[in-house]
Amino acid sequence: MTPRVGPIDPTAPVRIEVASQSGHAVAFVLWHRLPGTDEWKKFSEGRTGDGQGETHQATLETQPHAQIYYWVAVSNPARPHAAYHARLTLTQRETPVPHGSIDLRGTTDAAGNDSVEQWLDLV
Amino acid sequence: MARSRLTPGVRAALICWAMLVAATVPLAAQDADTTQVDDDTTTIDDAESDSADLVRRAAASVISSYSVPDMPAAAFLGTTPATIARPATARDFLIGLASGVDEHGQARQGFALEASPSAIVPGFGVSLEQYREPGVNPRYLLANLLISLGAARAAGDTAPTVLAYGVRVTLFDRGDPMRDPAFLEALGDSIARCRPRAPIPGIPRAGSSTGMNALLRDLLAEHHDRAVRCMDSHTRKLARRYARAHWNASSLYVAYAGGEQLRRGSFARRRHAGDRAWATSALRVGGIGQTLLYADWTHDRGDAAPDVFDAFSYGARFNVGSESVNGFAELLGQARSGTPAGVPGRATAWSAGLELRAAESLWISAGLGERFRRTAAPEVVAVLASVRWGIALRSWLSPAE
Numbered sequence: 001m002t003p004r005v006g007p008i009d010p011t012a013p014v015r016i017e018v019a020s021q022s023g024h025a026v027a028f029v030l031w032h033r034l035p036g037t038d039e040w041k042k043f044s045e046g047r048t049g050d051g052q053g054e055t056h057q058a059t060l061e062t063q064p065h066a067q068i069y070y071w072v073a074v075s076n077p078a079r080p081h082a083a084y085h086a087r088l089t090l091t092q093r094e095t096p097v098p099h100g101s102i103d104l105r106g107t108t109d110a111a112g113n114d115s116v117e118q119w120l121d122l123v
Numbered sequence: 124m125a126r127s128r129l130t131p132g133v134r135a136a137l138i139c140w141a142m143l144v145a146a147t148v149p150l151a152a153q154d155a156d157t158t159q160v161d162d163d164t165t166t167i168d169d170a171e172s173d174s175a176d177l178v179r180r181a182a183a184s185v186i187s188s189y190s191v192p193d194m195p196a197a198a199f200l201g202t203t204p205a206t207i208a209r210p211a212t213a214r215d216f217l218i219g220l221a222s223g224v225d226e227h228g229q230a231r232q233g234f235a236l237e238a239s240p241s242a243i244v245p246g247f248g249v250s251l252e253q254y255r256e257p258g259v260n261p262r263y264l265l266a267n268l269l270i271s272l273g274a275a276r277a278a279g280d281t282a283p284t285v286l287a288y289g290v291r292v293t294l295f296d297r298g299d300p301m302r303d304p305a306f307l308e309a310l311g312d313s314i315a316r317c318r319p320r321a322p323i324p325g326i327p328r329a330g331s332s333t334g335m336n337a338l339l340r341d342l343l344a345e346h347h348d349r350a351v352r353c354m355d356s357h358t359r360k361l362a363r364r365y366a367r368a369h370w371n372a373s374s375l376y377v378a379y380a381g382g383e384q385l386r387r388g389s390f391a392r393r394r395h396a397g398d399r400a401w402a403t404s405a406l407r408v409g410g411i412g413q414t415l416l417y418a419d420w421t422h423d424r425g426d427a428a429p430d431v432f433d434a435f436s437y438g439a440r441f442n443v444g445s446e447s448v449n450g451f452a453e454l455l456g457q458a459r460s461g462t463p464a465g466v467p468g469r470a471t472a473w474s475a476g477l478e479l480r481a482a483e484s485l486w487i488s489a490g491l492g493e494r495f496r497r498t499a500a501p502e503v504v505a506v507l508a509s510v511r512w513g514i515a516l517r518s519w520l521s522p523a524e
Binding site: 023047107117 | 211237254309315343359
């Protein structure tokens with residue numbers, strides 16, 4: 001089931017935050033697709049250690065029926081087979097977007113890594 | 124197993140030969156190998172020789188004897204669980220607990236669970252920033268706290284099931300890469316290299332009646348596997364280099380496990396089986412030395428009062444050299460109560476020698492003392508490979524898969 005996030009107010013930008021809640025390094029990429037088009041455009045990427053701090057932020061001008069595709073990777077080589085928790089949070093005008101808090105949970109592999117990718121339908 | 128009968132002279136020549144061969148193994152070449160651990164292990168496993176068997180057994184023996192166990196409950200039981208449940212949420216934790224009990228309310232054999240409270244208890248999450256706070260840091264302790272549960276039954280139809288519970292915590296570790304900004308920057312860069320170039324094809328537009336289908340699920344799984352393989356390759360190499368550069372970092376680990384005997388698997392008919400506690404500490408000595416301390420206390424209640432005993436094992440070891448070659452001296456000892464008449468209640472042993480890292484997780488040792496005495500027996504090939512004390516080569520350097 002594709003997560004549906006919104007309602008989105010098309011007059012205000014959407015801010016997206018990506019953060020690890022479990023002591024893992026993260027890397028992420030975000031793409032955006034406008035309604036009625038097939039093209040995905042990358043609008044943000046980041047990683048631990050890129051100087052942006054622990055909570056990475058991106059801003060996007062969008063509208064209902066657009067889509068966001070995310071890839072989030074987590075890593076902690078010091079703790080293999082460990083539970084992880086990362087979170088994507090969408091806000092508009094400093095207010096959380098309904099259903100806009102996406103928890104990414106799982107267990108890393110023997111090398112301490114995992115990745116998640118999925119898309120969101122904005123409504 | 125075929126055994127070689129060797130004279131002392133031939134044994135000494137073999138040791139020298141083995142160390143020379145090992146010295147020709149270029150460490151840089153190992154670094155360049157992106158699947159080092161697996162490949163190195165495979166190379167050893169493929170060597171169908173008795174000496175390789177001896178090496179493996181000796182290495183395993185040393186690992187199990189000289190490190191705080193990753194899973195104390197399993198160490199208490201003396202088992203290696205085939206499957207370990209590692210819940211990522213409180214809900215998964217409860218489901219995992221429930222899986223340890225069968226339909227009759229009895230403990231299920233082979234059950235094993237390991238969990239981090241910081242992951243499963245809401246509000247206990249530890250961010251990287253909190254993890255890296257210097258000084259006395261309760262969040263660091265919380266993030267490195269692991270609890271474990273397991274159940275096993277000894278051989279025999281009437282043997283009771285033993286339910287074990289354990290806890291393991293890292294009190295501090297100066298060699299923890301996740302507190303090093305330079306390592307984190309390199310780690311972030313490494314995993315970012317594995318990002319996909321584009322989303323998977325064929326994603327239905329928003330509002331479409333077509334949802335996730337089998338093809339899209341397969342494509343997502345393929346993307347995931349590719350990215351994780353790429354990350355594994357990069358991060359293992361990175362972590363291994365970091366550990367080598369910090370081989371003598373100071374650290375302190377402690378663990379405890381206890382157990383209950385359950386007659387016929389019933390929780391109502393339980394009896395305390397015993398306790399066991401471990402502690403290992405490493406102290407950095409300048410740039411080229413390290414002191415290791417080890418303690419292991421066991422309280423075993425046995426099946427009846429006459430079987431009760433306590434045992435305290437301890438060890439101290441000094442390494443001097445580098446991450447690939449060093450000299451060492453160690454003193455090991457054990458004090459034990461409840462020993463039969465005529466059996467000494469305490470014993471000590473020492474050894475000293477040289478170690479050379481021949482390959483990942485494989486050390487060739489040559490020296491004197493108790494540790495080498497058994498290899499001097501005429502029926503044993505006189506090459507003992509030992510993995511350095513577990514505290515120095517942790518599981519994350521050579522993950523068990």
